[in-house]
Amino acid sequence: MVGSIAPWNFPLHLLTRSIGAALAAGNTVVCKAATLTPITSQLLGEVFTQAGVPAGVYNIVSGPGGVVGEELLASDKVSMVALTGSEAVGRRLMAASSEAKHIKPLSLELGGKSPIIVEPDCDMNGALNSVILGFCMNQGEVCVSTSRLLLADEIYDEFMAKLTDRVRRIRIGDCLNEDTQMGSLISPEHLDTVHGFVERAVAAGGKLRCGGAPLTQAPYEKGSYYPPTILENITPDMELFQEEVFGPVLAVTRYQTLDEAIELANATRFALGAAIFTENIRKMYWAAEKVDAGTVWMNCATKSNIETPFGGNRNSGLGREDGVEGLLEYLKVKNHIWYMGAQYDNFFDFEDD
Structure with a gap:
């Protein structure tokens, strides 16, 4: 499950940018909307219900970030957290992640002074x-x-x-x-x-x-x-x-x-x-x-395309949203190694007596 913490300035666009990639990668999501814009995430839930999305795929929690956001970091049910917000909140999430039972990867799109x-x-x-x-x-x-x-x-x-x-x-x-x-x-x-x-x-x-x-x-x-x-x-x-x-x-x-x-x-x-x-x-x-x-x-300003990665360097964040790079943020790399027959390790070269 992915925890998505959305901002108030573009409450639908920036929420769907995060959860769209998370769902496409096969995750379920739990969304915490900004305190100032709690209705948008609720309406999106109605859209998912009308579209026939199974219960439990898109989940909504409401409340102040200091309570709900901390719980997302602490819960063993949440595998990673994506935040669009301020540098200060991003730092708090990084600290909370380091103190959690299981360290969680974070996707952080933070502030700017472009x-x-x-x-x-x-x-x-x-x-x-x-x-x-x-x-x-x-x-x-x-x-x-x-x-x-x-x-x-x-x-x-x-x-x-x-x-x-x-x-x-x-x-x-x-x-x-x-x-x-x-x-x-x-x-x-x-x-x-x-x-x-x-x-x-x-x-x-x-x-x-x-x-x-x-x-x-x-x-x-x-x-x-x-x-x-x-x-x-x-x-x-x-x-x-x-x-x-x-x-x-x-x-x-x-x-x-x-x-x-x-x-x-x-x-x-x-x-x-x-x-x-x-x-x-x-x-x-x-x-x-x-x-x-x-x-x-x-020769333009403040443009973005869903096909291309978006995110910041230095104190503007970690990871990327959108594009293939944004999708990869919500996937884990796992290596399976399988040897067959004579290909088993024979470093010690032992044989039965």
Whole structure:
């Protein structure tokens, strides 16, 4: 049996990404949904029941991670655990696994602080739209959000002027309205967390380019709305450069050379995704090789395909989801060795008297 601990930001997609491969590999699963999104896993259970999946193949447990997650690690009935969540929770699972009666393998897709490098020879329109998508998609509540913009000095002023203008025109509102481009954050508590990052960045010397304060007036009074926020003058020693915000906040850092940009890209403990924008194909592939990340997007951002492996390096996780590599995470390798007749070991070469 595989234990699957799902996050709240894409509660169906990221749950099925895990359990789909586990079921395809012949396992049963027990799912623990995030505390903030418990209904999705229940509805998926109804879908499985209607599809005729036998009882016991897909199982659901609810409750806080500190209780249910620990039990998944402790139970002898669970052979491995897959988590999509934060670095802190991943560390707790690793510690719990090491202390369990039977050490369990883990598949961990954790946090990120993905850089997006924009070179002077980029397609500017495409780069602008991808930068906006990279930190505003799903209100920035995305593990692979390209929330660090590394921008070449040569085009800095022009690019930032156009970026700010486009970001200010993003339509914020009810996500059920088809005209909305960005909705509410998950909760008031998370809004406070996001805003705290912004306030501390400004206090540390960051320059606020746009956004930077919760939206509380009508029509935003019934949600946790935070506008797309851009901060300049962000340096590697700042919290905003290093830590995952999980909100629509972009940290901008200027660079002189591509070598400097790659050094900045690799200057965090995370290595989930990274993006590079240039029209020079040789430069693009050279940079992609130098950046430490589980996925490198070239002239695009935050893309994924179920056919290809997804996961992070360093503190962004262990293992891979999707693709053949993702399927192999849920299989065990077992070696059977069979000798026949005269092929038995005869190292000692004894014979009966």
